[in-house]
Amino acid sequence: MLKVSIYRYNPETDKAPYMQDYELDTEGKDLMVLDVLELLKAQDPTLSFRRSCREGVCGSDGMNISSKNGLACTTPLSEAAPKGKLVLRPLPGLPVIRDLVVDMEQFYEQYKKIEPYLQNDTPAPAIERLQSPEDREKLDGLYECILCACCSTACPSFWWNPDKFIGPAGLLQAYRFLADSRDTATDERLSNLDDPFSVFRCHGIQNCVNVCPKGLNPTRAIGHIRNMLLTRAV
Amino acid sequence: MVVVRTVTSFGRSGTFDWLYQRVTALVLIAYTLFIVGFIFFSDDFGYESWSALFAQSWVRIFSLVTLLSTVVHAWIGLWSVVTDYITNRMMGPKATALRLLVEVLLAAVAVIYVVWGVEILWGV
Secondary structure, eight states, X not given: OEEEEEEEOOTTTOXXXXXEEEEEOOTTOOOBHHHHHHHHHHHXXXXXXXXXXSSSSSOTTEEEETTEEEEGGGOBHHHHXXXXXXXXXXXXXXXXXXXXXXXXXXXXXXXXXXXXXXXXXXOOOSSOOOOOHHHHHTTTXXXXXXXXXXXXXXXXXXXXXXXXXXXXXXXXXXXXXXXXXXXXXXXXXXXXXXXXXXXXXXXXXXXXXXXXXXXXXXXXXXXXXXXHHHHHHO | OOOOXXXXXXXXXXXXXXXXXXXXHHHHHHXXXXXXXXXXXXXXXXXXXXXXXXXXXXXXXXXXXXXXHHHHHHHHHHHHHHHHHSOHHXXXXXXXXXXXXXXXXXXXXXHHHHHHHHHHHHHO
16 A cells, blocks of 8 residues: 655635645556546545646646655556555645645746847848757757746755746756847846846755756756856856 | 845845855865865975964965855855844844844854954964
8 A cells, every 4th residue: 555645735724734644545657747646536526736738848737746846657566666655745845725736926027037039139130040950959858848847946045035036947948048049138147137136146055956857957058057157247 | 114224234236245155155165175185185294384374474374264164154144144033023122122232242253253363374
C-alpha cells in the first residue's frame, strides 16, 4: 500500500491548512504521481489540483513532490516515494487558492515584465526574418521552458521578493530574447534589468537547475545576462 | 513596465553593486593573504617588525583601502539581507522604519570604523 500525505486547504471552510493521509493500492505498478492523484480524486472528489496534458508539456501540474518541486505527470513513484510514502504540497511561496492549486499571478507578473515577445524596429521583410543555424542554436536550452513555475518557487530570492526579483523562469525567457539575433531591443531590455533586484537577487544557488523538469539551466542564462550588463556598464 | 529603482543600494545600479562586491572581495583576499603571510613567514615576528611594517606608507594605504573595501562589501551584502528579510510585503509599513533604523545603524558603524581606523593607522 502506498501512503500519501496531501496538503489540504479550502479557505471557505478551513481555518488553517492541514495534511490529510490517504492509502492507495498501486498493484505494484510504478505509477506517475499524477495517476496517484487521479485515483485518489476518485476516492475523494473534494481533492483539488491542476492538470492538463499529462505528458510534461503544458506545465499545469507543478507541485512540491516529497520536498522537491516537479511535474506530477512526469515524476514516477519510484523517484518520489521509494519507501512507499508520498508527500504532496503546493508550490512553495505562492498563495494557495485551494489544496494543491496556487495563485500564479506574481509569477506571471514577472514574466510580463521581461516583455516576452520579439521586438524588431527594422522594416518587416517580404517573407520572414531569417536566422542562421548558428544563431538559432543560441536559443536551445531557452525556448523549451513551459512556465510550470517549479524553478521560481524553489528559489529563496523569489520567496522573499516575488514582487521585485524576476525569478529564474522570467530571467531564462529574458535571456531567450536577449540572445535572439532577430530582436533589436537588447539595450532597452538590459536597461530594464539593471536595478539591484530584477537580476542581481540571484545568488547562484542553483535550486532552479536542480528542479527544472525540462532539464534547463536558468542559472547559466542569468550569468549570461549579468555578463551582458557588465559589458555594457564598464 | 514596472522597473525597480532604489537609491539605497551602494552603486549606481545592481550591476555596479555586483562589481563592487567582487572587486572589494579581491582586495580583502589580498590583504588577508598579505597579513597572514607576514605573520607566518617573518623570522623575527614581534613588536619591532610589526611596527616597522606599519611605518611604511604603502602598508597604511593598503590597510585603509582594505578597511574601505570592508565597509563597501559589508554594506552591499547587509543591504541585500535587510531588503530580503525586512520587507513591506511581509511586515507592512513598519518594515520601512525598521529597515531605515538598521541601515542607519550600519552606516554609523561603518563611519566609526573608518575614522577609528585612520586614527590607528596614522596615529602611531
